[in-house]
Amino acid sequence: MKKYLIVIALIIGIYPTLLAQNAKMNSFIDSLMGKMTLLEKLGQLNLSSGAGNLPVITEGGGREDYIRQGLIGASQGRKSQEVAVKESRLGIPLIAGKDVIHGYATTFPIPLAMSCMWDTERIEKSARIAAKEAAVSGICWTYSPMVDICRDPRWGRIAEGAGEDPWLGSQIAKAYVRGYQGDDLSKDNTIMACVKHFALYGAVEAGRDYNTVDMSRLSMFQDYFPPYKAAFDAGAGSAMTSFNLVDGIPATGNKWLLNDLLREKWGFDGFIVTDFTAINEMMNHGMGDLQSVAVQALKAGVDMDMVGQSFIGTLGKSLKEGKVTQEEIDQACRRVLEAKYKLGLFDDPFKYFNEEKAKKILLCQEHLDAAREIASRSIVLLKNSEGILPLKKSGKIAVVGPLADSKSDMLGTWAGTRNTEKVVTILEGIKNVVGDKAEILYAKGSFFTTDPYLLNVNTKKEDYIVQTPKEEKQLLDEAKQTVSGADVIVAVLGESKAWSGEAASRSDIGIPECQQNLLKEMLATGKPVILVLANGRPLTLTWEDNHISAILEAWHGGTEAGNALADVLFGDYNPSGKLTTTFPRSVGQIPIYYNHKNTGRPFINDIKFTSKYLDIPNEPLYPFGFGLSYTTFEYSDITLDKTGMGLNDTINASVTVKNTGKYDGEEVVQLYIRDLAGSVSRPVKELKGFKKVLIPAGKSVVCTFRISAADLAFWHKDLIWGTEPGDFNIFIGANSRDVKGASFALLDKGSSFIIK
Ligand code: BGC
Ligand code: BGC
Secondary structure (H helix, E strand, C coil): CHHHHHHHHHHHHHHHHHHHHHHHHHHHHHHHHHHCCHHHHHHHCEECCCCCCCCCCCCCCCHHHHHHCCCCCECCCHHHHHHHHHHCCCCCCCECEECECCECCCECCCHHHHHCCCCHHHHHHHHHHHHHHHHCECCCEECCCECCCCCCCCCHHHHHCCCCCHHHHHHHHHHHHHHHHCCCCCCCCCCEEEEEEECCHHHCHHHCCCCCCCCCHHHHHHHHCHHHHHHHHCCCCEEEECCCEECCEEHHHCHHHHHHHHHHHCCCCCEEECCCCHHHHHHHCCCCCHHHHHHHHHHHCCCEEECCCHHHHHHHHHHHCCCCCHHHHHHHHHHHHHHHHHCCCCCCCCCCECHHHHHHHCCCHHHHHHHHHHHHHHCEEEEECCCCCCCCCCCEEEEECCCCCCCHHHHCCCECCCCCCCCCCHHHHHHHHHCCCCEEEEECCCCCCCCHHHHHHCCCHHHHCCCCHHHHHHHHHHHHHHHCCCCEEEEEEECCHHHCCCCCCCCCCCCCHHHHHHHHHHHHCCCCEEEEEECCCCCCCHHHHHHCCEEEECCCCCCCHHHHHHHHHCCCCCCCCCCCCCECCCHHHCCCCCCCECCCCCCCCCCCCCCCCCCCCCCCCECCCCCECCCCEEECCCEECCCEECCCCEEEEEEEEEECCCCCEEEEEEEEEEECCCCCCCECCEEEEEEEEEECCCCEEEEEEEEEHHHHCEECCCCCEEECCEEEEEEEECCCCCEEEEEEEECCCCCCEECC
């Protein structure tokens, strides 16, 4: 009761202040817009990337000139801002956006890796640091978080998101927004978040980038929308549209999506920017000519055209012809100006340029320490069947593989400023951590690939050259020679940074053949081999899992990748990461995800007419939520405090988790629920909670989850959110496969309970 009174008092106290602030902003913008010409208004809707302008604007001589004429509203760089503020007629500042998706100068692991921490506080911290570094470097707006749910690891952009689960994805989405925006957007160390890609981009068919999407509304609401909604609820100031179709209409011109759902239903009051030239691309989607697609986008609710210049180029004509209204243009312009106002750009257009401070904080020790800690916590131990790990810091350790001593690949996709200088490679990290306690040997051992197709996309110049079999053999021989005196071999294999991210889909997501040959040769020595993977997506590792006894998934780990990996390799940090995306056995299983529906003929061994493949099991290689530790955990059965609950009741479900091994360790204890019967078919399991607990060796911890009716709610056929009474299974365990089970009932009170 007291809590409620405090909240009410706060609202009564804050509300008038908010109203007054809004009134002040509105009158400022009213007065500014009163002075703006149509072209100046359209200029606010125009984002220029700096490079490669499309030829819609014909008058004037280049970007600075356009800025001077008020024809550009968003762009980067101090010089541009000076021109905008000092030389344009109304001096309206530019908003400067950039893809700061896992760090600015200090680069954290790729977002997919960070999600494997199951640690929203540390994800928030990474975003806070990214914001601080960006905010002194001229950037006040980040095109992040990318919260697209993805069930297809062929899609290279899976690297940028938080995996396949809508519930976990929602917690992580909120953490990013809090980290970037802090509690006050007008501060000079916070930046505006841009939630992307709205919507459904992660569901592109066959994992091929920019491909089409066709999905039921039920699945949109149940499986794909939650993380976007969570990010908007957390107060994200802007949204980016996606390239794909939603319900047959490109997202960028989809009024139902942008206006009816996002703005009206969800109450989003920020501004909407398109993805890069997405309005123009609507022509390829078959939606009409440039003028017509620009009209569709504006009417759908888009405020800013990224790079395509369709708004600045055609909306004037459309206004004259009565195809759009002045109100529609004004509304978009107002939303862009509001964002600038909220960021404090009208008070001080240069507040995000602070070279002095940049020198002090970019890549400072505090940030690097955070990057190291976060990178080691993002690593997932996939296998350690003979207990080779952790390694001792002694003897002779051979490090081989094309990713062992690469700096730039550690940064992964969208690496902020792409500062490679400070990157610690895995070889360097191992040397740092071991000091003079052991001898470290190194040989590259193989190319990334010898496949000419894949070589073509590699961004490294030396790798453009087609590798000859002779050179390949030479590398292999060198490696064999190098490891001959070693006690143990660490093989660092995987993907170049150019193989994941945008426009980087792969049809074969295995380790390329020449790297595999190296691994086979290493194994043939009879010495213990540890496989360390540096990559941007789930890989198919069936052969590796069959033959290698120790596998660490280290991802593209960022600036501190090497130190972090070495911390885990030698046991200075006991790994606690858990996968947030399923690792398939083969590409043929894709799409594969844990929260699937049951079939009418679930698999039964030896019965022909059940759902299965003839050549591989249905189960993935490593399931969602999977990850090992150097210690072992034992789960007790689940205890429930009752087996039936009413709609306003809660049930407590507890397990005791015992650390039965030799090391202290952290465990991510996961809660899943299955609704056994519903008015629409329900998934076999859905994540509903987790607890990350540190359990000292030999000790036990009791984990209790409180379940309420709200946790059981789902989207009904008619897109109403609610709970239906009935029987539920509850699962608690170390991953989505290895769980203890119990059941309870939500008691029937005569009708289904609609929550909202
Ligand atoms: C990507 C976006 C990105 C934008 C700006 C686009 O091609 O799809 O994710 O934010 O470029 O760099
Ligand atoms: C098959 C049908 C078939 C029926 C009767 C089912 O298992 O799916 O196609 O007609 O058996 O043989």
